[in-house]
Amino acid sequence: MSASTPLVVAHDLAKTFDVSAPWLNRVLEGKPRQLLHAVDGVSFEIQKGQTLALVGESGCGKSTVARLLVGLYEPTRGGLTFDGQDAHAPTSPSNRARSASASR
Numbered sequence: 001m002s003a004s005t006p007l008v009v010a011h012d013l014a015k016t017f018d019v020s021a022p023w024l025n026r027v028l029e030g031k032p033r034q035l036l037h038a039v040d041g042v043s044f045e046i047q048k049g050q051t052l053a054l055v056g057e058s059g060c061g062k063s064t065v066a067r068l069l070v071g072l073y074e075p076t077r078g079g080l081t082f083d084g085q086d087a088h089a090p091t092s093p094s095n096r097a098r099s100a101s102a103s104r
Contacts, residue, residue, distance in 0.1 A: 005084065006045035008052075008069070012078035013042040015064050038064045042078070 020026060020033040039061040046052050054062050067073045068080065071087065080087040 007048040007050075007083060008044075008046040009081045010042060010044050010065075010069070010078070011080075013039055013065065013068055013075050013080065014077035015039045015061075015068060015073055016076040039068070 015038045017036045017038055018033060019036045021029070021031060025031070026033065042061070042065055044052065054065060056062055064073065068075055069087075074088060
């Protein structure tokens with residue numbers, strides 16, 4: 001990784017949650033699916049040694065972005081790279097070893 005390459009790159013991150021009633025209830029009651037757009041179009045870069053402060057009003061998606069960053073949620077759209085590698089790609093044994101050594 002060169003000095004000018006960002007350590008973390010988030011590009012057009014979006015997360016949508018299905019908050020609909022159960023399928024059978026929707027069919028019987030004639031209700032449509034309901035989607036909650038928690039995060040839509042978030043992009044940023046973090047260089048090695050930098051800190052990012054994510055601030056905003058209550059309910060604006062800060063925690064959702066954090067959960068996307070650490071892999072607790074899969075993005076609905078967009079991508080996230082860490083040290084040049086797709087952060088949401090299936091983890092191989094070599095990636096797990098690399099992650100473990102980076103956290104020490």
